Amino acid sequence: MVQTKASIWKRNLRVLAVAVFIAGIAFSEVMPFLPLYINTLGHFSHQKLNMWAGLVFSGIYFVSAFTSPLWGKLADKKGRKLMILRASFGMAIVLAAMGIVTNVWQLFILRMVQGFFAGFVSNSNALIATETPKKKSGQALGTMASSFTAGNLLGPFIGGALASAFSYRVTFFITGLLLLIAFLLCLFFVHEDDFKPVTSKKLESSRGVITALKEPRLIFGLLLTTLIIQAANNSINPIVSLYVSQLMHHQGNVVFISGVIAALPGIATFITASRFGAIGDRIGTQKIIVAGFVGAIILFFLTAFVQNTVELGSLRFLVGFTDACLFPQVQTLLTKNSPAMITGRIFSWNQSAMYIGNILGPLLGSAIAGASSYSMVFIITAVIVVLNLILFKLNVINSLD
Structure with a gap:
């Protein structure tokens, strides 16, 4: 069956709302135990543990603040879907790799690399913004915000449950798998219809x-x-x-x-x-x-x-x-x-x-x-x-x- 333009943007919205919901879970589920995980990677004083926790938490934002405009420029030239796939696949690998680190320096570097691959949510929003009729854009972007917020809310509870049932390291592997699922959803079900490079x-x-x-x-x-x-x-x-x-x-x-x-x-x-x-x-x-x-x-x-x-x-x-x-x-x-x-x-x-x-x-x-x-x-x-x-x-x- 030939899809109409209206059905394409609506399907994109449904798929990307699910994908950013999954991403919201993935991004937030490691937060509750991240300082505890850091503590297993060495022998730290209370002061050093707090210092490393601050660095590991904030490192991603410093990198992302500088790299986001570069990815945005590439998105306008190559397509938002490509940037969505880049971000989700890259972060799937990076988050899973955090489960095999042996010291805090490796974890810190991977968090910085995660910041380098950032842009999944912003490019998902950009794709929805450009594909959705202007008169529906407020509702569509509100739906995206609700989905991501819901994922962020559930993430800490799911992360805590997974870490308790398995281990910190296994939770990172599962987080990587979630982002891989988001990647596959976008790869097969998101269609960028109106992109003009x-x-x-x-x-x-x-x-x-x-x-x-x-x-x-x-x-x-x-x-x-x-x-x-x-x-x-x-x-x-x-x-x-x-x-x-x-x-x-x-x-x-x-x-x-x-x-x-x-x-x-x-x-x-x-x-x-x-x-x-x-x-x-x-x-x-x-x-x-x-x-x-x-x-x-x-x-x-x-x-x-x-x-x-x-x-x-x-x-x-x-x-x-x-x-x-x-x-x-x-x-x-x-x-x-x-x-x-x-x-x-x-x-x-x-x-x-x-x-x-x-x-x-x-x-x-x-x-x-x-x-x-x-x-x-x-x-x-x-x-x-x-x-x-x-x-x-x-x-x-x-x-x-």
């Missing part, structure tokens, strides 16, 4: 890409928005469990409660991202983003004054709704305001902005907590979101008007 020499340079944009100020405003969103969200991560411990007066099952509270925003995002995307397609994506900013400002500020973990958990769950209004919808605006021929480049720049935010956020949160208090982290984060809203109004909404 960039042939212009002018568009091979970043300057050429910028001149091809109708509203470069809008695009760079959105990239800055992504960076600040990620920095604000991740500024909380280093201190959540410590804040929980303080609220529980250092008694009870702090680890379990912290895990539940850390998962709550993702659950809310999973439930609503696609729905908010569809609403944005009807009333204007920028309105959804502004609502997300306003909600985040209020919720972060209130979180500084909670008295118990129930209040903290409730507010963190509500933050997940604002998350669903922000990052997926920024990608939607990028899609609607970028020429299809350079979408890979634009999405890769957005990915780099996200990685830089991932690096800066935890550093900022830790510094504020060390200099002041956990409550002050949430207050400063609220101020950062206010700044983001102002910049979004100046750089994006004014450009759209």
